Amino acid sequence: MSNDIFRKGAAWIKGEIVPIDQATIGVTDWAVTHSDVTYDVVPVWDGAFFRLNDYLDRFEASMQAYRMDVGMDRAEMTSALHDMVSRSGLKQAYVAMVAARGTPKVAGSRDPRDCQNHFFAWCVPYIHVVKPEVAEAGVSLYIPNNVHRIPDQSLNQRVKNYHWGDFTAALFQAKDHGYETALLTDGHGNLAEGPGFNVFAIFGNKVVTPKQHVLHGITRLTALELCREHGFKTEERALSLEEFLIADEVFLTSSGGGIFPVARVNNHHFSNGSAGPKATRLREAYYDMLAQSGLRSAISY
CATH class of the missing domain: 3.20.10.10 (D-amino Acid Aminotransferase, subunit A, domain 2)
Structure with a gap:
């Protein structure tokens, strides 16, 4: 797949890397219906993550605080982030890692323990919060x-x-x-x-x-x-x-x-x-x- 289609960014979702505009999650995911998400954003500058381990430390602490288990360890999440940015070709990037509550495995359940938590990530050309x-x-x-x-x-x-x-x-x-x-x-x-x-x-x-x-x-x-x-x-x-x-x-x-x-x-x-x-x-x-x-x-x- 050509890097040209990743010019606007890329996403890692369900184990696959796709162009950012093709990444989707379900409309009944509690990430959508309840904003039940924790995430972190790490910058890529001149082809390298900056302080990636510090961002991962905080991301893992946030998942623990939100009682989320996405079924991936740090090495797997790190690999997903590296593979995604590499595929995008972006040397200056704004990279998000996300843990979402997911959709209840028991239809109609209001119990957050019934949700299947999951991980996804995305990257876009570097964003300046202030120009x-x-x-x-x-x-x-x-x-x-x-x-x-x-x-x-x-x-x-x-x-x-x-x-x-x-x-x-x-x-x-x-x-x-x-x-x-x-x-x-x-x-x-x-x-x-x-x-x-x-x-x-x-x-x-x-x-x-x-x-x-x-x-x-x-x-x-x-x-x-x-x-x-x-x-x-x-x-x-x-x-x-x-x-x-x-x-x-x-x-x-x-x-x-x-x-x-x-x-x-x-x-x-x-x-x-x-x-x-x-x-x-x-x-x-x-x-x-x-x-x-x-x-x-x-x-x-």
């Missing part, structure tokens, strides 16, 4: 006052999931007001996260990022490591909106693009409405880190 030219100029964020992040007590945010009702509502507001993306609070005056990213605030030589109501992302972890390497003290704790708005600089982190300096939050401007110098240096350091051999898993094309 590079926007990141270089500084991102604009909108924080709505009437949409808040689903609390940890209702949904464990450390398990990556498809529950985006709050994010989608916030994104509509952000776009309607002319902002690039949205950031949510926890409903009690503290920052949470945005659709696909964590948030950080720089105060002098200190960097603070929220600890609760957020996914502890692998790029978040990478950013914390980079901050320490660059002489910053790091704190993972509650970050109030009031404190956030007096930060020297603000940045976002995502597997879809790394580190993004923020120029504006609602009507408040940082760094004179441009990307801050410290966040910009961290962004550059992230792309340098993508090339570190010890963090890369080369793909055989």
Whole structure:
């Protein structure tokens, strides 16, 4: 099968690799009817996975938290990811691994234990959560006052999931007001996260990022490591909106693009409405880190 038909991406599903637009799951799968899914996204950069083992660690922990058994071990999932990206021919890719609850083996059952869990994966050309030219100029964020992040007590945010009702509502507001993306609070005056990213605030030589109501992302972890390497003290704790708005600089982190300096939050401007110098240096350091051999898993094309 020619790589040309995989130009838009590929999927591994039911043991086969197919073009992304041919990948399907059943309409009665609880992944569809209940958003009963956990997943993770790992970047491929210059022909290699970045921090694949860290992403697989979190994916396996998420499956355990959701009481899912897809009938594949780590070696088998790793092989599926490598084979899929290799077949696609993509050297820069956004790669998702997914565990779905599946369809009940007992027709009409409402018992999640009756579902046949399954694994699938897909890859597409590399996705930037924020366009590079926007990141270089500084991102604009909108924080709505009437949409808040689903609390940890209702949904464990450390398990990556498809529950985006709050994010989608916030994104509509952000776009309607002319902002690039949205950031949510926890409903009690503290920052949470945005659709696909964590948030950080720089105060002098200190960097603070929220600890609760957020996914502890692998790029978040990478950013914390980079901050320490660059002489910053790091704190993972509650970050109030009031404190956030007096930060020297603000940045976002995502597997879809790394580190993004923020120029504006609602009507408040940082760094004179441009990307801050410290966040910009961290962004550059992230792309340098993508090339570190010890963090890369080369793909055989």
